[in-house]
Amino acid sequence: MTMIQTDAVVIGAGPVGLFQAFQLGLLGLQAHLVDVLPEPGGQCVALYPDKPIYDIPGLPVCTGRELSAQLLAQAAPFLKADTTTGLAPLHLGEQVMRLEVDDTLPLGPFRFHVHTSTGTHLAARAVFVAAGAGAFVPKTLPIPGMQASAPAWNLHHHLPAVGQQAPWAGAHLVIAGGGDEALQSVLDILAQPSDQHPAQLTLLHRRDQFQAEATLQSQVRALIDTGRIDLTLGVPEACETTDSLGLIALRLAAAQGVTRLPLDHLLVRLGMSPKLGPLSDWGLALDRKQVSVNPATFESNVPGIYAVGDINTYPGKKRLLLCGFHEATLAAHAASLALNPDEPQHLLYTTTSPLLHRRLGLT
């Protein structure tokens, strides 16, 4: 496992995390971003990609997806892949699992060690928690064997990324859920080339009624009515696994008693739920699950760990994106001063500063 050394780790690649990387970059500090979601944008993209937002200053209306794309474009000069390693500083689909602070070192050197769920090890001089409501992790079925730290290989919570093989091609796939996410997954899977289709596709829901948009419902109903997919009703109570095959069946409480649903792959699509996760073990002073920060620096009680956006709290706090942008900016300046106390810290403007223009990659 390679260790990556960087000035800053930003936990969360939502709007505020992206802007954090931008502000750090303007100050000459390289950031690596880590997010559990498969794409940048956080809640904006995961929960309301197409809903209009009206209160971003200077953007009378934009969708969550548009805002994220703009913030990603803005931060792009600072998210380039390393020319020697080829590694980009954006680690997606990875959850931060562990943070070690080397208390024997002063501020400045690489005293923070961040380890992610896929084994990435980032050594950093400062950490910025921009984790919103926490890591947005998919809800799973509330039965034993589902939340295991080593989930079965054939238990899934996401669709394959664009261009990736469908693991369930030619097999029996069960999709659990009755909301927008589950129904949309049915349509997305069947919209793939036919060699990526499961041989059999079963939608599992607790009752014969969906909580989803009307158009989604009618499309999925048509697939059920024509026998293209199966609908199975029941509440999962337990699962069956084997060492070699992983998950092989679910046991369901159904109207007709307990039934057994054999399967090759299980895709759980019950929506997302935010989890503070490992953050709660880092010794950060919390106030009602938010990280308490100093509003002059947005530093937590642990020197070198900053918290910005929805995850922090301070007197007057409002959980608005535009406030997170301000917080990220002041946090970047505070970190710059703490890490490089001997450098001049007078404020430069992007409109006029040749140094900032060079950092932004402008001619």
Next chain:
Amino acid sequence: MTMIQTDAVVIGAGPVGLFQAFQLGLLGLQAHLVDVLPEPGGQCVALYPDKPIYDIPGLPVCTGRELSAQLLAQAAPFLKADTTTGLAPLHLGEQVMRLEVDDTLPLGPFRFHVHTSTGTHLAARAVFVAAGAGAFVPKTLPIPGMQASAPAWNLHHHLPAVGQQAPWAGAHLVIAGGGDEALQSVLDILAQPSDQHPAQLTLLHRRDQFQAEATLQSQVRALIDTGRIDLTLGVPEACETTDSLGLIALRLAAAQGVTRLPLDHLLVRLGMSPKLGPLSDWGLALDRKQVSVNPATFESNVPGIYAVGDINTYPGKKRLLLCGFHEATLAAHAASLALNPDEPQHLLYTTTSPLLHRRLGLT
């Protein structure tokens, strides 16, 4: 003189002042904006309309003019003219001259009285100072008679607004200055229909060299060389006025001794300079000419007077537009709580709130 009653007066219609009106509007509070400049946008439009800005979150690049236009469009739902009086809540070309606080009243009623240079009287429940570096007022000639509180009727510092008659049509106009502003004014005036032209146009500058963009210089030089305009060199030392005619001549220190430049109209175009102005008499606690505020509310030491944007200071303050947007937002919420303490104050989101959608004028 009519008195206008309003929830809030915002002093300054720059980017932060415009966003202040927007945030107040979202909270159901009507604001009236006052600015000394002839158009909204503040410094962004007056000083760097065409320069790119790179650090507005979600706008990878925009000019000062574009940003102002976007903020004006965003605030538009809250800047509509009153349906009965026809008055729009945007008072441009007016400087706030006087503020009276009726200390006998508690917070809530119209305890603030704002009087502007054109006689507008606004009675307000709260005041937001979003005055940037102060009122951007045109520099005038440093000679007696120019800074008078009642300037001569034929002394000008601005071009007429679009569609207005030129006061100097058919007369002798002297333009003082040798920078971009003065040279651009020469071209702008001659670009008008010929019935708006002065009969004689003299450019007055202290030496035969301009400090302006090369293209402006060459255009104006061509006008001088062809005799279309006169160039007079000299440093104004005094002016002559009469009661009936106003300003009639300038006395100049020139290479050949003191000379006299007769004129019908004088247009002084020496650029802008920010003035804290009457603000300094309002009992606001200042720290190095900035208004000290509480960073939870952005309220000054005078209850009900808030300060946002470049004019304020607090621990960690950075004079950046995006910080001003945050400050305006928290100030609006603090004022809403102070003015309407019995109303529920839970945060609504523009993405989801039907109440905010109604206030924004969305269907």
